[in-house]
Amino acid sequence: MSEDRLSRVFAALADPTRRDIVARLAVGDATVGQLAAPYEVSIQAVSKHLKVLEDAGLVSRSQDAQRRPRHLEAEVFDLMTAWIERYRRQAEERYRRLDAVLAAMDDENQTTINKGAAS
Amino acid sequence: MSEDRLSRVFAALADPTRRDIVARLAVGDATVGQLAAPYEVSIQAVSKHLKVLEDAGLVSRSQDAQRRPRHLEAEVFDLMTAWIERYRRQAEERYRRLDAVLAAMDDENQTTINKGAAS
DNA sequence: CGCTTATTCAACCGATCGGTTGATTAGAGA
DNA sequence: TCTCTAATCAACCGATCGGTTGAATAAGCG
Numbered sequence: 001m002s003e004d005r006l007s008r009v010f011a012a013l014a015d016p017t018r019r020d021i022v023a024r025l026a027v028g029d030a031t032v033g034q035l036a037a038p039y040e041v042s043i044q045a046v047s048k049h050l051k052v053l054e055d056a057g058l059v060s061r062s063q064d065a066q067r068r069p070r071h072l073e074a075e076v077f078d079l080m081t082a083w084i085e086r087y088r089r090q091a092e093e094r095y096r097r098l099d100a101v102l103a104a105m106d107d108e109n110q111t112t113i114n115k116g117a118a119s
Numbered sequence: 120m121s122e123d124r125l126s127r128v129f130a131a132l133a134d135p136t137r138r139d140i141v142a143r144l145a146v147g148d149a150t151v152g153q154l155a156a157p158y159e160v161s162i163q164a165v166s167k168h169l170k171v172l173e174d175a176g177l178v179s180r181s182q183d184a185q186r187r188p189r190h191l192e193a194e195v196f197d198l199m200t201a202w203i204e205r206y207r208r209q210a211e212e213r214y215r216r217l218d219a220v221l222a223a224m225d226d227e228n229q230t231t232i233n234k235g236a237a238s
Numbered sequence: 239c240g241c242t243t244a245t246t247c248a249a250c251c252g253a254t255c256g257g258t259t260g261a262t263t264a265g266a267g268a
Numbered sequence: 269t270c271t272c273t274a275a276t277c278a279a280c281c282g283a284t285c286g287g288t289t290g291a292a293t294a295a296g297c298g
Contacts, residue, residue, distance in 0.1 A: 003135050014130035015286080016122050019202070026209040032245060045287055047246065052285095066244045066295045074210040077203045083138070084196045084203075090145040091193035134256080151275060164257055166276065171255095185265045185274045 002079065005057065009080055012056035017041070018049050025059065025072035032068065121198065124176065128199055131175035136160070137168050141177065144191035151187065 013019055021035055036046035050070055053059040057076045061068045132138055140154055155165035169189055172178040176195045180187045 006138070007133050007135055010129050011133035014126050014133055016126055017286090019125070022206055026206040026213065028213060033243090041286085042288070043245075044247090044289085048286075051246095066293095068245065072206075072210050074207045077207045080203055081200065084199055087141055087145040087191075088193045088196045091191050094145070094147060136256090152273090160256085161258070162275075163259085163277090167256075170276095185263095187275065 006079060006083060008052075008056040009058065009076060012052050012058055015049070015052075017046075018053055021046070021049060021053065022058065022072060025070060026074075029062075029069045029071045031070070035070065125198060125202060127171075127175040128177065128195060131171050131177055134168070134171075136165075137172055140165070140168060140172065141191060144178065144189060145193075148181075148188045148190045151189070154189065 013022070017039065024030060024035060032043060032047055032050060035050070036043045039046060050059060050061075053070075054061065058073055060071045060073050062071065132141070136158065143149060143154060151162060151166050151169060154169070155162045158165060169178060169180075172189075173180065177192055179190045179192050181190065
């Protein structure tokens with residue numbers, strides 16, 4: 001399924017420079033040169049980072065003469081949020097049930113609680 | 120800051136096997152052997168995956184004889200969600216403003232719209 | 239047309255990644 | 269104690285990653 005897509009999105013955001021680029025693109029569209037300016041690395045390196053973000057679907061490019069301004073595709077974030085929320089909720093639900101079970105055991109076996117601690 | 124932490128979390132979840140492990144741990148705690156069973160890869164490989172998840176703070180381990188059951192630490196998800204939401208909102212807000220500006224220009228320059236297209 | 243600007247392509251390099259196999263540690267249990 | 273089970277450590281391997289430099293492509297400009 002979109003297993004692969006999700007992997008690319010997470011991998012793309014695993015790099016601090018790329019997260020930084022996303023942050024800057026959230027403010028407004030920008031060209032490769034503009035995006036590269038604040039960094040010490042070469043323009044080619046930034047261009048590569050942008051390719052990774054594009055392959056993940058996080059960024060798109062348009063054309064303006066020889067410039068190719070990049071644009072943040074914010075919808076992809078939903079894919080991540082959906083994945084994260086799913087398992088967070090599941091884990092929280094489990095906690096809730098576990099707490100209930102432990103409370104029930106506690107009610108039932110008040111006197112046997114020290115059994116393990118005695119050794 | 121927790122730049123580094125965030126990088127590790129995203130990197131950890133960039134691997135489908137590790138996301139799968141997280142999914143299983145959301146259902147309930149499990150030992151390395153139990154987690155490794157459904158996969159074709161060696162136990163050592165799964166052990167390595169778990170180390171990555173632990174280093175990212177997504178998973179913790181306890182002790183039960185020679186077994187070391189793993190537990191999902193769901194709170195770390197909040198770190199990601201916070202990051203994602205921040206830039207999604209920012210991008211969405213920008214859209215809103217851009218739409219407003221375009222609408223205003225549209226009102227103002229109805230007749231000049233074909234200027235660019237004429238050449 | 240020839241120059242400059244913006245960007246990408248290509249080859250290379252060291253580091254990290256996901257996997258392997260083999261040896262080791264740690265605890266239970268006969 | 270000797271043995272079995274659970275898991276980790278260690279060394280290695282090919283692939284990918286983030287970076288470099290150098291050449292190529294593409295579009296505006298004098």
